[in-house]
Amino acid sequence: MVITGHFIDHYWRLDIADGIYKCLKHWEIEDKIFTIYVDNVAYNDRALRRLKHIFSMVRKLTCGGRLFHVRCCAHILNLLVKDGHAMIDSVIGEVREGIKYINNSEARLQTFSNISHQLQIQDRKLLLDVLTRWNSTYDMLSVALKFKNVFPRFAKYEPHFHHLPNVEEWAHVESVCEILKVSKMAMDVLAILISTVASKATFSARGRVIDPYRSSLEPNIIQKFLCGGDWIKHCYGIKKKLKVHLIN
Structure with missing residues (x-):
């Protein structure tokens, strides 16, 4: 998920930490956050310090919070170059x-x-x-x-x-x-291999499931995904139910 926000409080200050926490609270996932990684700029450091303090008040952070704030390696590489x-x-x-x-x-x-x-x-x-x-x-x-x-x-x-x-x-x-x-x-x-295919399309046999233009997953992983999809359909009788529905 991506949060994009443009706002200023009554004192004309931008409080990123409060804005992020309100979104996480609204989505009811504030107790499921493990790591937040951001670019290496001063306001991000301040925001993450405040967020870490807020989270530590309501629950115990994993690894004592050492992995809560992770700096973006791509941004670090860009700065080095x-x-x-x-x-x-x-x-x-x-x-x-x-x-x-x-x-x-x-x-x-x-x-x-x-x-x-x-x-x-x-x-x-x-x-x-x-x-x-x-x-x-x-x-x-x-x-x-x-x-x-x-x-x-x-x-x-x-x-x-x-x-x-x-x-x-x-x-x-x-x-x-x-x-x-x-x-x-x-x-x-x-680079870590990724796929731009929607998760539900990975297990679908309709149209283009995964092709070289939309994915960099290795062929053996793609084969495992498709085999796993067929296995699940077989175990839960999805194809059989679909046929009955069509006959009716």
């Missing part, structure tokens, strides 16, 4: 602003595309990163590297275009991309 970006932060800024300039006009995009074709570079749209997602910065830089020879030629057609990293700066970008490529591989290998 962002610190690593600092060595080429100016170059990343140049590439980012250059892409913004080009994408801001259809005419500029067409000019950039024409130059790419002239240099026999596979035409692909430049990507702009999301500041809170390190992997999108990697994607932006790796695509921009393919067009590093296009940027100076584009500047000849656009006198106001000044976002041109030099040879040394592009070399730094290549080095960082190699490091981030290894990190991205590690993320793919170490």
